Amino acid sequence: MxxxxxxxxxxxxxxxxxxxxxxxxxxxxxxxxxxxxxxxxxxxxxxxxxxxxxxxxxxxxxxxxxxxxxxxxxxxxxxxxxxxxxxRAPQGVVKVSVPAAAVARLLGSRLPALQQQHRGLDLSLKVADSPADADGDIALLLGGSNAPSTLDPDTVTRAVLRSPGVLCASPRYLERAGVPQRPADLQRHDCLLAPLDGSGSTTPTWRLAPPEGSKPAAPPAEIKTNSPLSAQHPDTLYAAALGGLGIVGLPALLVEDAIAEGRLVPVLQAWAAPAFTLYAAMPSRKFVPARTRAVMDFLAHGLKTDA
Known part of the structure; x- marks a missing residue:
């Protein structure tokens, strides 16, 4: 044995x-x-x-x-x-969990650059259904200005990418419900709730920053929303928005393709939704395998460049 x-x-x-x-x-x-x-x-x-x-x-x-x-x-x-x-040179498989299919595509498009740096490295990507499912050698997690509070205190985290938040909805929904012209209009709309504050939990209140240079300076808008759906998994909210369920607030990196193709339409663009940060997290260890350290270093720099 x-x-x-x-x-x-x-x-x-x-x-x-x-x-x-x-x-x-x-x-x-x-x-x-x-x-x-x-x-x-x-x-x-x-x-x-x-x-x-x-x-x-x-x-x-x-x-x-x-x-x-x-x-x-x-x-x-x-x-x-x-x-x-x-x-040893970095080699072997590094398991990386990601919070959404779009993040997997973002990472996948940059794999040639990683392969050029480290020929012996391979990534195994898993889309986590919720933050609790994030595991492997490295977990990519969406949060706000701070890393998700649900992480173990001993976890090592690095901010690898910042993405502005975007409020958007499908053309079908906007034709049916109308286009909001000011933040207060959101109170009569169906809003699909994501963990916008980075805490890992959904919130019924959206905080929108006023247009830059507004005179007199306007305070942030605190909007209590009506929601037919809340979810921690961004792909669920993304699919619901595409289906016409309501207005969603998600990172630009998740919705930019759908917006470019006209499947989603941004709303209230003058008002800034909370930004998202993509964090790379791994368990704290005295000695980190070379393959894991190489991928962490790549994530910290490679995601900020164009594929």
């Missing part, structure tokens, strides 16, 4: 909340995961996990063992990362 591999599988089962989920995450069969955990329990001569048809839970012994396993695996990963960072 490869005890270290079995320990990794055991920890993954707990992290993913089940044998089948761990098997999917590790791209192996569920039977293999079950067998490896059973082999580990047989070797230790103790049950680590209570199994039932509905859920699994750690035994008291399993809880203590898991804490030691995590410590061992972390030290092993750091030892390998130290070697990786000092003697």
């Amino acid at each position: 490869d005890r270290l591999h079995s320990m990794r599988v055991f920890a993954k089962v707990i992290d993913e909340g089940g044998f089948a989920a761990a098997a999917r995450a590790m791209d192996v069969s569920a039977a293999a995961v079950t067998r490896l955990v059973a082999d580990l329990e047989s070797h230790l001569e103790v049950r680590l996990i209570h199994r039932s048809t509905r859920r699994l839970s750690l035994t008291p012994t399993g809880q203590g063992y898991l804490e030691r396993v995590r410590s061992i695996l972390k030290q092993l990963d750091e030892a390998e990362a130290q070697v990786d960072a000092t003697v």
Whole structure:
């Protein structure tokens, strides 16, 4: 039995909340995961996990063992990362989760530049359905002026791209409901709510900055909106706006193609919606693998250039 591999599988089962989920995450069969955990329990001569048809839970012994396993695996990963960072060129697969399909396209269009810099690197992209699903080696997350507050305090984050916010809707919706001429008009419109404040939670109030140079200087407009839909996942709001459900506020980088093609129309352009920042986040580690560090450095600089 490869005890270290079995320990990794055991920890993954707990992290993913089940044998089948761990098997999917590790791209192996569920039977293999079950067998490896059973082999580990047989070797230790103790049950680590209570199994039932509905859920699994750690035994008291399993809880203590898991804490030691995590410590061992972390030290092993750091030892390998130290070697990786000092003697190896960046190579291997880096798993990156992204908050929207448009961000995946943005990153994908810049992959040739990354490949030119590091021939041995490959990216595995996953669109996360919600911030809670963001995982892998690096997670790209949308936030406001600050990184999302839901992140673990030990997470290392870097702001990699800033995008202005845009209020827009489909031509079909605007033909039906009319085009808002001033912020107060939004109160009679259907507004699709996104986490505009970067907190990770949706808010029923939109804050719009007044036109530059307005005289007398106008205060920001605080608009309490009516919403048929709120969602943390920007692709959901984007699709709903395309379908004519209402006015949405999203980063320009997500909607610029649809606006250029006439599928979405910007509204209240003189008033500035809150800007979005794209953050790259990774767990804090003493030694970061060279491949992960190379991708983080690329994200911090490569996304700001034209593809």
